[in-house]
Amino acid sequence: MVIRTGRPKQTGRTRDSARENLIEAAKKCFSEHGFDKVSTRKIALSAGVDAAMIRYYFGSKAGLFEATIQETLAPVLEQMQKDIDPNTEPNPLLLMQTYYRMIAASPMLPNLILQILNQPTNPQTFSILTGIIDGLLQRSEKWIELFRQQKKINPNLNSEWIRLSFVSLMIFPVLAPRYLQQQLGVELKEDWLLRLAEHNQRLLEQGLFTLPESVAITEKDKDVS
16 A cells, blocks of 8 residues: 655646656656665656655655556456456456556556566565465456356367467567567557457467367267267
């Protein structure tokens, strides 16, 4: 929980704007330079506010980092929470669309996440990020379990790998190295990503490859019998 300390030098809507500007500036600064190499003064300068506002809103630079990640991922977390409600039918397409809209709005986020996970030089930021990711993974496990309960999972698939397959399908394009993104034509733009979401949905529903003719006939016979 973020604890406010100190006294702000701004009031009303200006304060709200200052907080939003700090979040946006933090995304850019952390992504481009890494957490350890960016000072709160630099972030505040980029946001156009007094550095004291960071302490007021977030308590510390680490608090700003945590708020930046949580608020950026908030739409995805909220959609997953809705999907694991027993009264709501899980919607893979809507989840992917929500995720890709978030990426399109914050294209630097994947770079920031990779920096922290691949080079955990700061135990505090590593702990913050992995804690948030663990929460996402726990929700995804419940999400897949709902599909199992509704008997919507293909029984021919390895149930232990279903979550891995879905996460890989959805996340790999945005986390792939820049060279692979260029070679595969990946664009971190909303219209392209939303088309990818629709393609992924069709892939999930229909499968990538057609069944061999002999297998297809066997399956048809089973339906008849």
